[in-house]
Amino acid sequence: MPYDPQRHGPLRVVGPGFHERVWQVVRQVPAGFVTTYGDVGAALGLRAAARHVGFALAALPPRSDVPWHRVVNGRGELSTGGAIQRRRLAREGIRTNERGRIVDFRDIRLPVDALRAPK
DNA sequence: CGGCTGACGACCT
DNA sequence: GAGGTCGCCAGCC
Numbered sequence: 001m002p003y004d005p006q007r008h009g010p011l012r013v014v015g016p017g018f019h020e021r022v023w024q025v026v027r028q029v030p031a032g033f034v035t036t037y038g039d040v041g042a043a044l045g046l047r048a049a050a051r052h053v054g055f056a057l058a059a060l061p062p063r064s065d066v067p068w069h070r071v072v073n074g075r076g077e078l079s080t081g082g083a084i085q086r087r088r089l090a091r092e093g094i095r096t097n098e099r100g101r102i103v104d105f106r107d108i109r110l111p112v113d114a115l116r117a118p119k
Numbered sequence: 120c121g122g123c124t125g126a127c128g129a130c131c132t
Numbered sequence: 133g134a135g136g137t138c139g140c141c142a143g144c145c
Contacts, residue, residue, distance in 0.1 A: 011142085012142065123144085
């Protein structure tokens with residue numbers, strides 16, 4: 001199906017291969033830990049493009065092996081992922097409170113140094 | 120060209 | 133900690 005902004009929303013790309021590089025970084029996040037859009041962007045040398053990281057994950061095909069649910073915003077809150085993201089995190093022992101905030105976020109946040117840019 | 124938008128973030132009250 | 137503001141950047145109209 002051809003790209004249709006009406007159905008798929010605006011297309012977000014920060015250079016060729018941006019989506020793939022984002023996915024490659026997110027694949028490095030182990031179960032039981034979470035990272036942030038900003039940290040993923042930083043790992044790619046694009047700290048100012050944190051928002052685009054979100055769009056790259058939104059563009060993931062269904063049933064991909066990329067653990068997109070382990071990416072949250074800098075305050076430890078789930079975004080649009082909602083119920084699905086919450087369930088997948090719970091399956092890994094990560095709890096969220098009634099306001100969509102990850103419990104003990106500071107403790108399970110993966111150090112940004114642990115993420116390396118894909119070659 | 121100009122305004123608007125957004126799976127974000129740094130600051131300031 | 134909870135809001136509000138502003139900066140960010142590419143894509144769309």
